[in-house]
Amino acid sequence: xxxxxxxxxxxxxxxxxxxxxxxxxxxxxxxxxxxDNGGTYEIAKEIAKGIEREGKAEAIxxxxxxxxxxxxxxxxxxxxxxxPNYDGIAFGSPVYFGNISTAMSEFLAKxxxxxxxxxxxxxxxxxxxxxxxxxxxxxxxxxxxxxLAVHGMILVPxxxxxxxxxxxxxxxxNTVLGTSSLAALTNTxxxxxxxxxxxxxxxxxxxxxxxxxxxxxxxxxxxxxKKAAGRGESSIHNRLKEKNITLPKVPQPAGNYQPYVRSGxxxxxxxxxxxxxxxxxxxxxxxxxxEQEVKAATEITMLNVLAVxxxxxxxxxxxxxxxxxxxxxxxTEEHYSKHADLMNVASDLTVTIFGEKGKHARATFxxxxxxxxxxxEIQAVFEVE
Numbered sequence: 001x002x003x004x005x006x007x008x009x010x011x012x013x014x015x016x017x018x019x020x021x022x023x024x025x026x027x028x029x030x031x032x033x034x035x036d037n038g039g040t041y042e043i044a045k046e047i048a049k050g051i052e053r054e055g056k057a058e059a060i061x062x063x064x065x066x067x068x069x070x071x072x073x074x075x076x077x078x079x080x081x082x083x084p085n086y087d088g089i090a091f092g093s094p095v096y097f098g099n100i101s102t103a104m105s106e107f108l109a110k111x112x113x114x115x116x117x118x119x120x121x122x123x124x125x126x127x128x129x130x131x132x133x134x135x136x137x138x139x140x141x142x143x144x145x146x147x148l149a150v151h152g153m154i155l156v157p158x159x160x161x162x163x164x165x166x167x168x169x170x171x172x173x174n175t176v177l178g179t180s181s182l183a184a185l186t187n188t189x190x191x192x193x194x195x196x197x198x199x200x201x202x203x204x205x206x207x208x209x210x211x212x213x214x215x216x217x218x219x220x221x222x223x224x225x226k227k228a229a230g231r232g233e234s235s236i237h238n239r240l241k242e243k244n245i246t247l248p249k250v251p252q253p254a255g256n257y258q259p260y261v262r263s264g265x266x267x268x269x270x271x272x273x274x275x276x277x278x279x280x281x282x283x284x285x286x287x288x289x290x291e292q293e294v295k296a297a298t299e300i301t302m303l304n305v306l307a308v309x310x311x312x313x314x315x316x317x318x319x320x321x322x323x324x325x326x327x328x329x330x331x332t333e334e335h336y337s338k339h340a341d342l343m344n345v346a347s348d349l350t351v352t353i354f355g356e357k358g359k360h361a362r363a364t365f366x367x368x369x370x371x372x373x374x375x376x377e378i379q380a381v382f383e384v385e
Contacts, residue, residue: 027057027211028085031203032078033092034064034103038071039130039183039190040092046196047090047128047179050203057207060086064107065385066264077265079319079385080110084119088210089153090203091144092128095180098136099143100129108147110385121152124213126206128199130191131173131180141177156209162201166194174198236317239353247307248275248300254372259308266324267312267382271304272374273297282373285332289375294330295345297375302346305380306353312384319385323350323360327379332366339364346378 029051035041048059062078083089093104100108114120127144131137145155157177166172172194173180179198181191191199240247250259251274260269273280281297283289289297306317313319328343330336343364351358370377 027087027207027214029057029059029088029090029207029210030078030083030086031059031061031090031092032064033061034094034101034107035067035069035072035092035130036094036101037130037183038069039181040094040128041069041072041075042191043128043130043179043181043195043199044090044092046191046199047092047203047206050200050205051090051207053200053204054207056211057087059203065103077385078107079314079316080107080114081316081319083111083114084123086123087214088124088126088156088206090126090128090206091148092130093140093144095129095131095137095140098139100140100147111151115151118152122154122213122216124154124156124206124209126156126158126202127178128202129178129180130183132183137173137180138175138177141175141180145177154209154213156206158198158202158205161205162198165197167192172198178202236320236353240317243352245303245349245353247310248303250307250311251304260312262312262384265321265383265385267309267384269305269308269312269380269382270377271301271308271380272371272377273301274304274372274374275300279372279374281375283331283375284369285330285336285375287333291338291342294342294375298328298342298345298378299349301374301376301378302349305346305378306350309380309382312382317353320354320357321383321385322357323354323380324383325361325363325379325381326350327362328364329370329377329379330364330366331368331370331373331375334366334368336366339366342376 031044031048033040033044044061048061051057051059062076063072064078066077093101096102125148127141129137129140148155158179159176163174166174171182172192173182179195179202181195183190251271253259260267280300281289281293285294310317326346328339328346330339330342347362350360
């Protein structure tokens, strides 16, 4: 009897622990969009309101790339590695010729590693679109479903929910696969009040399903996958280990400026040959240091640039789409002309790490002096996700 009693006590404690963990886990749902003219964004806001309607879920609204629409200039950019962090995802896009938008398609094409890790399996997902005249919207929504089904996500359609309450005197973007807005139609506000209503219901339904499934996934395995994705343990991380390249700590600014500035998808970085708080191989080439010493200083400077870049992409260098421009400035005598040879050190290091994505435009020139007596300064521009 004691053994049976102990067994049942153990079972009850396990169930109570799992229930408590599930209750403590706040339901977080990503509303991930690409929007050109703002139609998809307007629906996304209604989806988010629906998600948070019951107060049991939190909606996080992000976009896959920077939009030219001023309404979206402050909307955060998502990265592929963060998708497994969420309990549900609502995907939104304009309709492009009966398909999802190019930007959304490019983003989903980067989820191959998540697919190979089964990282999105079991996450509920729903889709919505801004459909212009409405032509091809079902094809486009179906294209969304195809991509998400391959990941093993739980597809949450809209069916005919809310159909009895919409205004049927004007065309509406209601489909059984997801809400859409007929954005190009005139003489009526778009999204219409009915389309907003449907989007709110869709968000609320996704939140209900996502909340019910919290605790059913293996969170320990998921946490390991999230950490691997966050560290960027794929091509770039492994390449650094293979080449025995260790990035330094990010040098701290010595004045009223930032280590980097991001504008849209571009990251701007300036660095000098600083290591452990001291300038390495300081001075003027041909007077204080020779070419080999300046090349060593150039390598250290470029490593500083890459350390700052890694910080700018939250530790995941696989988010770097390409190196756009490198500019090398060298502290040289007036008649020195081999600046390109010195800068090759930085260029070669960049291509070694990023491969084809590391090939860049370049400028090099000499200066009579540089800040803190550094022999080199490098300015860099990278495009990132």
